[in-house]
Amino acid sequence: MISVGTGSTDKCGSKAEVKMMNANKTTFIDTNSLPRLKTEQGELTEILNPELAGAENVLCSIRWLKAGEQFAPQVTDKHQLI
Numbered sequence: 001m002i003s004v005g006t007g008s009t010d011k012c013g014s015k016a017e018v019k020m021m022n023a024n025k026t027t028f029i030d031t032n033s034l035p036r037l038k039t040e041q042g043e044l045t046e047i048l049n050p051e052l053a054g055a056e057n058v059l060c061s062i063r064w065l066k067a068g069e070q071f072a073p074q075v076t077d078k079h080q081l082i
Contacts, residue, residue: 027053031062041071 029052036043046052048060049082063071073082 029053036064042066042069 008052029047031045031047034045034047034052036045036046042065044061046057046059048058050056065071071082073080
């Protein structure tokens, strides 16, 4: 649950807006069934995107590297977990 408002709005007789969020929804994705894209930096599969899970403003992928392969992340202004 998210409550939006401040003490000053409450003093004026305004009630805080309450939004209920469904935090119990879990989506299971069988990542083994997703297609792998072969690249020069290993195999890549998107595991979180708008099509798979309705994700907004996020893209998550998993990468498999074989012996001798390397991954060089791009310089970007976005968060990366490597």
